[in-house]
Amino acid sequence: MPRPRLKRPFFARSVHEVAPELIGATLLIDGVGGRIAEVEAYHHTDPAAHSFRGPTPRNAVMFGPPGYAYVYRSYGIHWCLNFVCEPEGSASAVLIRAIEPLEGLPKMRRRRGLTDERLLCSGPGRLAQAMGVTHAHNGLALDYLPFELYGREGEPEIAVGMRIGITKAADLPWRYGLAGSKFLSKPFR
DNA sequence: TATGAGATCAACT
């Protein structure tokens, strides 16, 4: 995979710039992962963002510098992986929602207890389970192991839509995906 | 295909 590795300055921009550029990029954790197929942007002025109401022990990482992983527990059982960005210095992040599995398939299948490739990483909770993401990854830098992040090649066709699974500000079109990919958590309209 | 419950934790009212 001879592509430029994404460094922390890549994330020192608005989520609205970073999120679409992450589509098609390659994410590996301990050598396991694939191509990012779907993300959502969460802006600190956005009522749906965890950081909207200010810092708490859980979301503290979001208020730190860009280029770090923010991992939180969702609905008590799932882990969700975010990349912290920096619009005006605070508390925005990109939620990684789906990945096209390319590396470490056996490991992902074992962790998920599934063989169907399409169900391995198509959703934030699934992806975290398949890639072994836990609270242990919260606050880790994205340009050091176990993370490996490589920029995309060319300009993939990006689909834009409304975000999923939220009630506040649900109409904002801040969901980005690889157009036509089979690995989306839900198709775009 | 479509809806519904359950799992289970942190933040909020």
Place this chain on the structure above:
DNA sequence: GTTGATCTCATAC
């Protein structure tokens, strides 16, 4: 005590 950036399994059309 309720809700949520979710997923899976069960039961009902």
